[in-house]
Amino acid sequence: MPTKPPKAPAPRTAEAAPEQGTLLHIDDLHLTIAGRGRAGEERTVHALDGVSLRLAPGEALGLVGESGSGKTMTALSVLGLLPPGARVTSGRILLEGTDLAAAPEPVLRGVRGNSVGVVFQDPLSSLNPTMTIGAQVAEPLLLHRGVGRAEAREKAEETLRMVGLPQPGERMRSYPHQLSGGMRQRVAIAMALVCEPRLLIADEPTTALDVTTQHQILELIGELRERLGMALVLVSHDLGVIARRVDRVAVMYGGKVAEQAPVRRLFTAPRHRYTRALFDALPERAAGTGRPLATIPGLPPTLVGTPAGCRFAPRCAHATEECRTQEPPRRTADEDAPDHTYACFHPAAADATEHAAEPATEHAAEPADAAPDADADGSEGPAASADAAGTGGPTGDVLLELDAVRKEYALRSGPFTRRRDRRPVSAVAGVSLTVRRGETFGIVGESGCGKSTLGRMAVGMEDPTGGAVRFDGQDVAGLDRAGLRAHRRRVQLMFQDSYASMDPRMRVGAILREPLVIQGIGDRAAQEERVRELLDEVGLPHGAVHRYPHEFSGGQRQRLGLARALALSPSLVVADEPVSALDVSVQAQILNLMRDLQREKGLSYLFISHDLAVVRYLADRVGVMYLGSLVETGPAAEVFARPLHPYTRGLLETADSAVVDEDAPREGSPLAGETPSAARPPSGCRFRTRCPLATELCATTPPEPSEPAAPGHQVSCHFPLVETARAG
Amino acid sequence: MTAEAASPTTGPTVPAPAGDDEPTATPSLARRTLAVFTGNRLALLGAGILVLLLAFCFLGPLLYHTDQVHTDLGAASLAPGSDGHPLGTTDLGYDMLGRLMHGGQTSLEVGLAAGLLATLFGTVYGAVAGYFGGWVDAVLMRITDAALAIPALFLLVVVAAMVTPSKPVLILVIASVAWLSPARLIRGEALALRSRDYVHAMRLMGGGGARAVFRHIVPNAVGTMIVNATFQIADAILYVAYLSFLGLSIPPPAADWGSMLSSGITYTQVGYWWLIFPPGLLIVLVVAAFNFIGDGLRDAFDVRLQKN
């Protein structure tokens, strides 16, 4: 064990710092979580290892990191709301001079909900299901303000009005399940703010919400922060969420703060190699360039035991012996920016221009996270010739054709389902699209828009209630048993949750062999050979065949899911949110892999995602879905640059991009309101209830697709944004 | 590609047991299940008790010979410690210790057989209902609802009153009532498993219903079945005792713990405690043992499939 390297050049202690400028000061916080390993052995995870942060009154700090980086632990430790087994082992948490880390429970209780409010990730599970909203919001007042019930209710109602809950007086008597996700999160915010705290901690407050709702909630938090003059700690894995909402950002990795800087500086000139790599792995950085994404190999550290050296060294392309043995000291970026610090021996150049050019070289670090023996040479060739295919658009013949497919579900009645009328839910309402050989067709939309149902119909998991699914010109519904069985070889599905899609009792070898066994392809030896081939292709070691799915990480499971989808050499893979559960760095690995394999094999993808950046990166053409209908389709570059449908434009304006660019301030109005129920869709154009341009015509006549701007760019709207698009 | 970049430390990204990256090192599911089970002290205790009781009932008579057929009224109701009778004698002069072994055989045999039979039949019934769904399910489940609505003991008594109890009859009678709850349980399990993604995935590969049932649904329901079987055996042993207590057991000279206990009741007034406590405690012991084992198995099957 090497001697501990010197601390940061100018270690600022609580005593030295002027207290009036500090609301919260986390000082060298260490935290461990006692738990058990798989074999039942006891093990201690060093979740936080010397975290120091400082927050001025009224300041907003963003805490970014991948899962397991310690960002949530840091935030929760402030209020002592740690999970069982977690313990602060050393360090201080000074809130206005009081050390909360050492404070007894009653003192913490006096702080919680009073001077510090918290908003958690999942608004449904965070609210008590059997208590009215009014009672839950009023609770902190009764606890901390010593007010009477009537007064508490009055104040609760006022707070609910402040967070934008419509008809707060009536809603006071509602229960959480009666509200939409966005409204629930507003209630949760009201609960955190009802005592007007000086600090709000928001732990992934919008991760469980849809894009448009997410935007509304983040705007609300920003607005309330200004109005109440409170400080904010915004915890998120999403750089895009952080980008526009905070003053300063701390990037966490492996239980340490890797880099800390004012938001603009961090986004334009990150110095720590991890921060830089994280930015480069963002799909929006590579979208439209035809370049593969830069990836970070491997997985975040497990933090069992305290490794020597820089936590990021094992995954870092620039790591040296020094990095692996010594802990990098905290440095100040340069003279004129004392508030930009990082802990890296070999920082990226401060010059922001280098940044844009770099990904191409860093891509070299691509080999799969678990593939020490996978030969990465093969993946380099197709990647280099990427540009032609990426931008030119494929011209292959039509492989899959969806012709006005519809899907209606009869609402099952049961004690938990609401059944006011017998009208079925219209999940997909007449969608037509084509996927050509070798292309990626991306479908974007918010949850409940019918995109997954569409995917399931495309792959034949569900039958459409109307319209036709044609594959190679052949109607899939007309296939007999044998024909359908043969058809299965041509289309495969890549599941969102690969873990759930694999029998937990089967070893990986058996899982990957199953499609071959079912289709009767080859003898056992040939099948096993094919499995090894597949593992090579997705960059997993051959030894994986002896293991069970639960032994793999999320990224590795997606690799396995892809391998199984490819086992039968299909011509089309339908991928339903294949990367939505993954961290950014791992997501980039999977996206690159999908892209490389597509070029090698001439695969087609029907790629379904809620994430605009991911779709933009991977898709040649895109379709935008809203409430069961396809509102716009066209070449990806075209649709993203010049959206014709008001919904598409709203989505694009709403989506939080991790690109901080002051020269291009946002314009227009992001989407307001919420998506109506698919059981009672609006008449005419389904988007009209949220559309700023809607007229009488929109309510009576469903719009037909047209191509008002460019060939191949279709929009279903009575008033497409042709003018605006041209002007923009 | 630069050499520098190609060297992600090949740390065990799959967190292998014992930090070993040799993939073959993965222990089998069965072994891991066993490990969790043996880690549960109550379950081990239950297994230990069960082994001892089985040895007592089935091996004991080989070492400890007594006459369990002919009554000996001359030596009736002797207190424990009497000459040659460490636990005394019953009201009919049978040696108590020998009678406990003899009676335990009946209790355990009937309990085990009835519990297993009930689980087996219930599983098939429930699996059919759950897998086919629709009206088949509705009809089959309403029947179990109705049968479950009549308390088991009432049903048992009515049935037992109509037939002359013998071991096989007792097994059938108890199983005919006890299959209901496993049927309901397995039906729920089958319904849930049927809609798992891995069953969908297999269907998308072109696999059929038989493969779904035998390769995916049944193997994944086995844990539930085994756990339930343990609880069913415990319940069946209790049913045997209840039936005996209600006077509906196999007629003498056969015996089981329940009938021994109920014949002892007559003598509570005169204080023949040794007629009551030994059989009573043995029933408690064996039923608790099966419950401990079932609980431990449930944990073992649960833990086995957890992520990390």
Place this chain on the structure above:
Amino acid sequence: MIRFLLKRTGQALVVLFLVSLIVFVLLHQLPGGPARAILGPKATPEAIAHFNHLQGYDRSLPVQYGMYLKRLVTGDLGESYKLNQPVLTLLGERLPKTLLLTGLSVVLAALLAVPLGILQAVRRGRASDYVLTGAAFVAYATPVFFLGLVLILGFAQQWPLFPAEAPQSETVGGILAEPAGLVLPVVTMALGIIAMFSRYMRSAVLDNLGEDYVRTARSKGQSQVRVMARHVLRNALIPLASLLGLYLPTLFSGALVVESMFNYPGMGLLFWNAAQSNDFPVLLGVTLVVGVATVLGSLLTDIAYAVLDPRIRSVS
């Protein structure tokens, strides 16, 4: 809500119909049929044939079932062979007393089991939790009659605090007038229920303590006690209502044993005596009534559950 009630009631009616069918089938499974059971083993074939004709037992089964149902609807459950009274009259006397015994036991059990379960959940993994868990297992494994016997030996004979026999009054009020006689039967019956309920409460409280909303409640600055009382308890108790519904058949089985043990003049004792004397009309009548009571009882608990849980209540 109304739709839910109608649907649930409809289901209950179907089940009731099937219960009557099962009882009818049992009636016809009697060796030699009802005639042999009533007229005795020495009856001549002619007498049996005559009896069967009189009773309509020589008609087709569906017709007979129709007649059986018709009699049921008019409240005719047949007549006891031994007591020479209509079964319905007998049940009218006995059922309330059984409900009294069961009700008292459930109330006692709930009063003890809920705090015990909470205690175990809060002290999970400590010695008290293990001891109580072990005790619950043993209590569950103890046959009710063995427990009753031990209690009689202990508290009626060794230390004669309570009578070993239940009150023999004709009326519910009369039974309540002798509370001492109720102690042992009620305690005997309650113990198994305590074991069951406390196990449930322990896991329900543990589950709820792990829920996000508990963390939210703590983040408002509430104390553990207040979180437990205001948030966890309600969420853990509501499902107990439906658990009670599922548990009803077991309760009636328990009542059967306890009543026959303590000579408590309820339905269980009536049933047991009938079993001793092959009094089939009584056996089947009681079985039917107990089945009906179970179906209605679980219907009521489901409704209670729906009323208590806002997630179901509001689905109107």
